[in-house]
Amino acid sequence: xxxxxxxxxxxxxxxxxxxxxxxxxxxxxxxxxxxxxxxxxxxxxxxxxxxxxxxxxxxxxxxxxxxxxxxxxxxxxxxxxxxxxxxxxxxxxxxxxxxxxxxxxxxxxxxxxxxxxxxxxxxxxxxxxxxxxxxxxxxxxxxxxxxxxxxxxxxxxxxxxxxxxxxxxxxxxxxxxxxxxxxxxxxxxxxxxxxxxxxxxxxxxxxxxxxxxxxxxxxxxxxxxxxxxxxxxxxxxxxxxxxxxxxxxxxxxxxxxxxxxxxxxxxxxxxxxxxxxxxxxxxxxxxxxxxxxxxxxxxxxxxxxxxxxxxxxxxxxxxxxxxxxxxxxxxxxxxxxxxxxxxx
Numbered sequence: 194x195x196x197x198x199x200x201x202x203x204x205x206x207x208x209x210x211x212x213x214x215x216x217x218x219x220x221x222x223x224x225x226x227x228x229x230x231x232x233x234x235x236x237x238x239x240x241x242x243x244x245x246x247x248x249x250x251x252x253x254x255x256x257x258x259x260x261x262x263x264x265x266x267x268x269x270x271x272x273x274x275x276x277x278x279x280x281x282x283x284x285x286x287x288x289x290x291x292x293x294x295x296x297x298x299x300x301x302x303x304x305x306x307x308x309x310x311x312x313x314x315x316x317x318x319x320x321x322x323x324x325x326x327x328x329x330x331x332x333x334x335x336x337x338x339x340x341x342x343x344x345x346x347x348x349x350x351x352x353x354x355x356x357x358x359x360x361x362x363x364x365x366x367x368x369x370x371x372x373x374x375x376x377x378x379x380x381x382x383x384x385x386x387x388x389x390x391x392x393x394x395x396x397x398x399x400x401x402x403x404x405x406x407x408x409x410x411x412x413x414x415x416x417x418x419x420x421x422x423x424x425x426x427x428x429x430x431x432x433x434x435x436x437x438x439x440x441x442x443x444x445x446x447x448x449x450x451x452x453x454x455x456x457x458x459x460x461x462x463x464x465x466x467x468x469x470x471x472x473x474x475x476x477x478x479x480x481x482x483x484x485x486x487x488x489x490x491x492x493x494x495x496x497x498x499x500x501x502x503x504x505x506x507x508x509x510x511x512x513x514x515x516x517x518x519x520x521x522x523x524x525x526x527x528x529x530x531x532x533x534x535x536x537x
Contacts, residue, residue, distance in 0.1 A: 214423025215528025
């Protein structure tokens with residue numbers, strides 16, 4: 194079963210759904226981590242922290258990758274670790290520079306598998322123009338680590354003229370999406386479960402910093418950026434709405450979904466809005482800049498299928514609504530359970 198639409202109450206135990214990027218994740222973040230570490234930088238709840246040191250604006254982020262299987266169409270845990278970290282930096286408008294990489298290895302993992310992952314990670318880092326400058330290695334007992342986990346930290350620099358954050362969304366702003374959603378989550382699920390669908394489905398895993406640079410070159414009237422990974426497009430839009438205290442209205446017909454992914458979702462009873470991505474971004478842009486930014490996105494290899502999918506509104510603050518293909522409007526809430534475990 195790939196979805197749990199009515200999860201049991203969390204109670205006093207961590208559930209798999211706490212890692213879904215949906216409601217349970219938000220609850221865990223609010224009740225445990227923000228309660229302990231609250232500070233102005235963390236309170237922005239962006240994909241990265243941006244701090245100033247001696248006049249230099251630095252962005253840094255950390256992430257852990259626990260994907261299963263380790264290798265999948267379109268990538269593997271090594272390239273995914275680089276792309277995911279680079280993208281978190283890029284969503285703050287940063288130029289990524291350096292990475293750390295820590296490996297938690299389960300006893301018994303073939304050295305050949307580890308070499309393959311490390312080689313892929315290095316190839317992805319070189320392709321993104323970042324350098325792995327430090328790291329760590331731990332080995333845990335057999336049965337304790339599910340093969341291999343990778344933790345990364347990324348460091349980059351942010352121009353003083355770039356100010357991106359989810360709380361900057363304003364009524365009238367336009368919502369742009371860089372391309373079709375759901376590729377990564379469905380590719381992982383198909384590989385894990387041995388499923389075959391009509392048409393090939395591969396992960397969209399890719400570094401997005403050059404796409405972001407092209408967008409910022411087109412206009413600085415970009416309010417916020419985020420890559421819709423865990424929890425998919427739904428969670429990202431709900432996070433924007435909550436942090437900026439606005440409503441967001443989207444049009445289902447405008448949201449690009451590849452036919453193979455759409456068919457797989459229909460067959461499995463999944464909603465593409467909740468399926469993870471690893472090479473897409475969502476942008477909230479001032480209305481007067483939307484066409485310029487959209488044109489810049491479509492002129493970049495990673496944004497050729499970019500689309501304008503919605504509008505920010507003052508109506509229904511903190512809610513995301515969608516006009517469906519059949520006409521009625523429905524609320525798009527955050528994922529309640531864990532639709533696709535272990536996908537990033």
